[in-house]
Amino acid sequence: MxxxxxxxxxxxxxxxxxxxxxxxxxxxxxxxxxxxxxxxxxxxxxxxxxxxxxxxxxxxxxxxxxxxxxxxxxxxxxxxxxxxxxxxxxxxxxxxxxxxxxxxxxxxxxxxxxxxxxxxxxxxxxLAHGERLHPVQAAFIGNDALQCGFCTPGQVMSAIGCIEEGHAGSDAEIKEWMSGNLCRCSCYPNIVAAVRQAARELR
Amino acid sequence: MSASVVGRAVSRVEGVAKVTGAARYAADTEVTGVTHAVLVKSTIARGRVTGIDTAKATAAPGVLGVFTHQNMPRLTVPGPQTMFLKGFLPVQDGEIRYSGQPVAIVVAGTLEQARYAATLVKPAYDAETPQVSLAANMDLAYLPEPHPMSGPPVYTRGDVAAGLESADVKVAAEYSTPLQHHNAMEPTAMVAAWDGDRLTVHASTQGVGDLQRSLMAAFGLPGESVRVVCPYLGGGFGGKALSWPEPILVAAVARQVRRPVKLVLTRADSYTASGHRAETRHSLQVGATRDGRLTAIDHTLTQQVSRTDELMFNNPGQTRVIYACPNVRTTQRAVRLDLPIANFTRSPEASGGHALESALDELAYALNMDPVELRLRNWSATNQETGHPHGSNHLRECYRRGAQRFGWARRDPRPGSMRDRDGLIGWGMATAAHASGGVPGAGADLVIKEDGTARIRSATQDVGTGTYTVMTQIGADVLGLPLRGVEFALGDSAFPRSVVAAASTTVPSVGEAVVRAATQGRDRLIALAVADSKSPLHGLDPKRVAARDGHLFDTERPSRRIAHREVMRRHGKPIEVVVSPAAFTPRRFSVGAYFAEVHVDPGIGRIRLRRVVGVFDPGRVINPKTARSQVIGGAIWCVGIALTEHTLVDPYLGRVLTPNLSGYLLPVNADVPDIEVDFIDRPDPSSPALGARGFGEVPSTGLTAAIGNAVYHATGVRVRDLPITPEKVIKS
CATH class of the missing domain: 3.10.20.30 (Beta-grasp domain)
Known part of the structure; x- marks a missing residue:
């Protein structure tokens, strides 16, 4: 960290x-x-x-x-x-x-x-508007960035913060700035992929 | 016509519920009038409670009750058949068996009131000196009674002494693995509510059925009076696989205060309430001929047990099963300590496998042989323990494919030989292996509704492994429905009986039940279609009819077809199927190979894992997406065990010194490198679940040894005591 x-x-x-x-x-x-x-x-x-x-x-x-x-x-x-x-x-x-x-x-x-x-x-x-998910939520599902789902709300909120702060410029940067959110199922690489994808879509 | 839904990388069917916050975990349950409980825990590890002053707590604002062993209702200790293995219920007598044992329960109107009042409860103790260190008490090691959950205390085949005698090369080494905690992100939680004599408990559990049966036993209630519900579980990893005392205690106090009671364990509570992976010590002797054929393995494993149980959860199965070796002995010894009971922790066989795979690396160096080659030479087509063939075993292909993807051929085996600008590079590998199944099967029920969609239910659990998704896929595949046409429900003891979601057993048990229920349902649907004079399939031999994409069709003339919906509309009532649990699911081994690269800073001993390649043989892969996540998760667990995780216990007080997530170091995102995953993906012909085997625990074995072996390759330092922390690398 x-x-x-x-x-x-x-x-x-x-x-x-x-x-x-x-x-x-x-x-x-x-x-x-x-x-x-x-x-x-x-x-x-x-x-x-x-x-x-x-x-x-x-x-x-x-x-x-x-x-x-x-x-x-x-x-x-x-x-x-x-x-x-x-x-x-x-x-x-x-x-x-x-x-x-x-x-x-x-x-x-x-x-x-x-x-x-x-x-x-x-x-x-x-975050969602009716059935329409926030891009970060959709990216988490698509990249299987969740397993048990318990840390997921925190990861999703943190990912939105990470992207808005401009800390999603590279995988290394995403890893660093998402390290305050633990995931014991250990989805980390998928979380990085989800944040990367959502950051691109939100740009 | 679309391809089968089995084998497709489908996204989790419950994904939307989980990313929107709609998924309700146990602590999220809304119950009108709920009150809050907080535990008061023992600060001594051994002795007796001589008195508890509860006056101030009882008088504190909002308090509804303060319960100690002096005023708790007497409860029956459930038997081990309910997966209650602790052997005693706390808050029933004054005896203290470990630090952190609950000694009182405070119930109040709000969480804040209960938490504050709990600080006012003052127990007095008569303390004895506890024994908590495995290292200091190895002379107390003994052979416990055999128990099905422990694996054999002593297993022997051939003549180990003669096998070692005949070896050209021998390796003898001692390895140790630390006390480790599950640390599911969801702390254990429960809400208990009585309605007359009927009890409903919303609880975070991997086994709704076992927990229900433990509550029935504790209160002397029939099955129809107790319901346990858990549709979403925030991780378990074995920590929620047993029936623990807290739901019983909370149900008991709820009856006393005549209100629903909610207890959410604190993170600190979880270091004494839900078991752990026992600390282990391994003594290994391995012998081989000059050309690398194993002649003998002697593996003695010593592990902690508690004062109230002697179950051993670190069964060294891999040593007995995987490699062709005529002379093998495994011995499991226990040391009783004043610690809580241990239990399953994600891949209980991982510590035995770690010791074996580390010793094989040492043997490869002693033989001057490539470690992949050593393992290939000792590959076995049969399960060496039973002598029966494996259902299938593509381990050799795992080694070959993994080595190729990793670039293993470029490895210079000499320690310290590979470097980059900043330090030392090490490459290591190991075999991953774990048992699955071998437990009673599961039941399920199925309804095909009048709209042609289906609902399948089983009292199983989705620990995060993907049960909701893969069971939906299996059901849809057999019924010939699209995914959205099938709903799979779980996590309710009112559903057909299942087994605990642990031991890599859900696919072989629940998967088998879903296949059976869906097959019967489909056959009844086909019978209706061929019997109906208005159906295009009328009069056909049912064997000619198959189901796909929501239609039944003539396999010899696929355009001749009828929709499930149409058959059901004309039938006018639902089709209902119930299947009872199979007596047994086959015990199988799934395997894989890990390759790891570490980077070591020789100045400060810092180890960074750079990349991992894992190739696995789980039989048929039902869902490559969730299976890959399972591998990534397992690999990262190995990173924690190998490099960071270690529960420290004060040797004098017997208290956990690291009961939080800043003192206990879980891997974080920045610790995790690229993890490349591949599957052989060939059906196991012996599988009752569409060619799939239980697999979940395999990926969290082996990589610990691969990392240790890589650290040796990088530095020439063999750290045999996990975790491999910088000071151990520098000190050597």
């Missing part, structure tokens, strides 16, 4: 998490692992417990009731009912939960839902 990729992705993510972490802590001090006693010492006037959080997913506004500690991934899956986005590790290591936020690929398990208010969130359910 290239250090560039790790660097670029993790710096941005860490910064965002820190910023939001402060906000979330102020909003509700009940993050996992903290003792409930902390609730007694919260600053006056802060709201605890769930609240309606507006999230725009695939062009549609949802307002799930959420605690601040809920990740975007769990909000999508457990509250909004969009289960296409998968949880493979819940700690940013596998890429199965990759979604696009304002066009940029992120791991939805590493961000809190409350941090994504007002942003355009795109999940794998939001």
């Amino acid at each position: 290239s250090s560039d990729e790790i660097g670029a992705e993790s710096t941005a993510t860490r910064r965002t998490v820190l910023r939001a972490g402060v906000a979330a802590a102020a909003a509700a001090p009940i993050a996992a692992g903290q003792d409930t006693a902390a609730a007694d010492t919260e600053p006056a006037g802060t709201q605890t417990g769930p609240a309606r959080v507006p999230l725009k997913v695939n062009g549609r506004l949802h307002e799930p009731e959420l605690e601040p500690r809920v990740t975007l991934l769990d909000a999508l899956r457990e509250r909004i009912g969009l289960t296409g986005t998968k949880k493979g590790c819940d700690r940013g290591e596998c890429g199965a939960c990759t979604v696009l936020v304002d066009g940029r690929r992120i791991k939805s398990c590493l961000t809190l839902a409350v941090m994504q208010q007002g942003r355009e969130i795109t999940t794998v359910e939001g």
Whole structure:
């Protein structure tokens, strides 16, 4: 994996998490692992417990009731009912939960839902137009770039990001920039072929 | 008239569902009012729970129940015939058999509430010092009782001592393979819901039938009261092949809280909950005549078992079966350790094959003989263990075709002789081989509907191998329907009984059942067509009638034909067929040959795999597209086993130190080179499934040895302990 990729992705993510972490802590001090006693010492006037959080997913506004500690991934899956986005590790290591936020690929398990208010969130359910598949989806089927299919939503979202970023110029580049998405069935060469084909079609 | 749909590179029939997110895996199941469970796991590896403080957890927001061995309902431990092999159910007593054993289950309204409350459960332990290191406990090795799942503890043919005595050249070496985890991308998940005394469990399992039977046993329920559903499985690789305790525990707590309960194991849980490939050590002695004919192989394999089972999953079948050698002994010894039970892991015979194929490379060097030539000289037309001929065996052609595609003839065999500007190049090869079948068959049912389309069902699974697709192809081929005219359904224990989707057995078992059901259905369709006075086929001998492209036709005058749809419309009701499982599917070996090129940076010992060629003989290839993917996947598994994967266990605490995907290194896209795949593709005449054999596990054997052999060729360093990491190359 290239250090560039790790660097670029993790710096941005860490910064965002820190910023939001402060906000979330102020909003509700009940993050996992903290003792409930902390609730007694919260600053006056802060709201605890769930609240309606507006999230725009695939062009549609949802307002799930959420605690601040809920990740975007769990909000999508457990509250909004969009289960296409998968949880493979819940700690940013596998890429199965990759979604696009304002066009940029992120791991939805590493961000809190409350941090994504007002942003355009795109999940794998939001790509096809009726029966017409997104070129990346079609290329994945045609190139057999999936087996069990569990990492596939994340691979597809990541592939769209990879192509839009201009990182699909060669097979070597695709491999490097798709290495944040693990596939245990190990379809990697077929995934490269699918991204290559879709990149050509989308150009 | 179009060609047969069998043998065509058809895209996966469930592809659209998988690329759009519509495919529902176990954790995606929508159940009204579902609650969430989280496990509390033991932090000691051996000892007893002396008490558990659950007060704070019970009082935490949203908590519906905290269950420990003190308040769990008593459950019956299912027997091994349900593929429940663990031997005990956790959270039933205070004894701790390994670190990570569940000691409590917390159920709450939301996942966040359950996860938080689980941190408040405080167990107290009386801990003993665990034994977890295989290396440190080799003196405890013993011969377990024979068990059908283990293969023979001791197998002998001929006289091994005399065979070694008579050898001109001998090689003796020790090899080891590490503890490895399946790491399916989908963590094990389940949702259990009761409706009175009826239980439905949506679970990620390779065996809906086995899991159903384990639940029946645990709760004392009849079959019609328990249903297990799993239409999509996010990888298994053996980790979801057994019936594990969690679905039973979750069903038990769901009954207690009177709500449906969902449990999704964390990635960390998966390093103790779903088995693993046991660490193994191999001691090999191989003898040969000066002209390269094997005179003896003595292969002793020692592997970890647990405190509660002694099954050995690393059966060295290849050593007994593949090569012509009159004197062979394989010995399987076990060492009991305070670790979870091991189980099948993609290609259980891979570790034995790795040791054998590495030793043969050492023998080739000792003989000063090309390693391909050595294997060709010892090729056998018969299964050397049974003495029966293989159904078919085109291994020699695999070697020849692979060597040619790879350019093997240009290899300078001297270690360190091939270089490029940046470092050393090594070329290595090995045989791939794995058993398939040899288990009870599968059942299936078929309905030909009034519109002429068909639906076939079997309680099997698609692990990602392509079961949905190839069974649809087989059904369509036999029925003479286009692909879209056949629907294949799986993953429901209410469907006709099948076998667990493991051991390369789905094509020979389920494939056979689909052939049988579809043949009966087609014959009944033909009988209707020849009996109907208004049919163009009226009065014909049924043997003259065949089916293709949605039509029945006269083979002697193909223009005389009638559509399935038309026959069924006139019949006015569906044709229904049920076939029961065959008693047995034939046990066969599928084979292949791998050739690998590595590049080694001599300064830092970094190994990069540059290219791989694999040529295989799986009998007839039902779908070249999915079969090729199966090979690529298997090859990349070998890359992980050979170069990166290794579960580390703390020798004192007995805890897995790498329970995540950043500490446990799976190959990623950038690690994978060009993989060239070819098939001999000739039907096995002994196959009950249109000439195809079980094949899935073959490609994840052999390449580990080919890589190790290539590293030796590049560097002159023989790393006999996997994974081959840079420090081992530099140190030698």
